[in-house]
Amino acid sequence: MHVVSEIQRRPNKARLKSEKYIVHFYSLCTLVQLVCLIVFVTQFDMASNRTFTSSLWVENPFELAPSLVWLSKRCSHSVQNERVFAFTGVSVNISDKVVGVMFAALATEMHATFFLAVTALLVGAINRYAVKANFFEFKWRNFNVRKDCFFATEIVLISALLHSVLLAEDTHRMLHDYLDHCNTRSRGFLPYCSTVPMIIFITFAFATYFFGFLVYMWNALPKYGIMSDEEVVEYREWLRRREESVAEVKRMEEEVRRANTRLQLMLENEKNMKLGKSTYQSRRPTIRREAYGSKQGDDAQQWGT
Structure with missing residues (x-):
């Protein structure tokens, strides 16, 4: 051990x-x-x-x-x-x-x-x-x-x-x-x-x-x-550098995590926008055809009377 x-x-x-x-x-x-x-x-x-x-x-x-x-x-x-x-x-x-x-x-x-x-x-x-x-x-x-x-x-x-x-x-x-x-x-x-x-x-x-x-x-x-005393001084300096290195690694990991979260949100928003746009374009011609058909039916009813 x-x-x-x-x-x-x-x-x-x-x-x-x-x-x-x-x-x-x-x-x-x-x-x-x-x-x-x-x-x-x-x-x-x-x-x-x-x-x-x-x-x-x-x-x-x-x-x-x-x-x-x-x-x-x-x-x-x-x-x-x-x-x-x-x-x-x-x-x-x-x-x-x-x-x-x-x-x-x-x-x-x-x-x-x-x-x-x-x-x-x-x-x-x-x-x-x-x-x-x-x-x-x-x-x-x-x-x-x-x-x-x-x-x-x-x-x-x-x-x-x-x-x-x-x-x-x-x-x-x-x-x-x-x-x-x-x-x-x-x-x-x-x-x-x-x-x-x-x-x-x-x-x-x-x-x-x-x-x-x-x-x-x-x-x-x-x-x-x-x-010994010399080793204590050396160890304190090494321990300080180690703590700084650990803190720097944690800070970088936090930044990477935040950047990854922002990227995921952007991709999700972009996906939702594309999905909404495709849904709107697929429903728009159907509404026009329904409106045009109802207008022709009204005209035919008027001529028949």
Whole structure:
């Protein structure tokens, strides 16, 4: 997010030091998120290849790895009074009849987590680059695109990502306990794929908004923020020119609006005059013919008498 309001917007070469520092911080957060995403997808891909016989990135028949099939037929685990997302006191008996469904559910939830993380990273990178490029709004005719659209979209995606991680955590924990109970020797199965990288990903995403909001309030609450005396004088002069420019634009828009109104009235009056003239010319010969016909009828009546 921007750390100055739109009215405080300055040219790129005269931006505040806080803006330059926050841009570097945003770049660092984006880099950390990218590393977390790479670590997560690497672990997820390796664990899913060891858990299932087919790849999860394309549509394939569902089948657990032979070692898991052998393990599930010889081991079961009862989970008592477990918390599953919004529910408490859940009791589940994990056996060979349900373990496949639970592994498939965990893979689906983690796959959705990866998709949301990629989308959130792309939107977040665009949002932070807009801060670096000093972008507030794009206008084309009657079409306006504000940077707030990217801000709102990223918040929604990060919130959905957090929900997806918390949803997968319960299934992840139960299957992790199941494999530990069955004394599996391999630690490469999907329940051992950590969700910590996604937690760090989400933490840094919210950290950008938290620190950005603090700097924004620091710049907005004092009249001139953390600028030096020279920057204050320069900013006052720039603000005066900006206000004059805005007033001049509004005056020109008002003149154009009045000229357009006068032109519309003139065209409407001209149209009405032409319409009235054509109506008069179309009715005039009819009146003469009616008058001439009535005169001939009177003369004929007089001769007949």
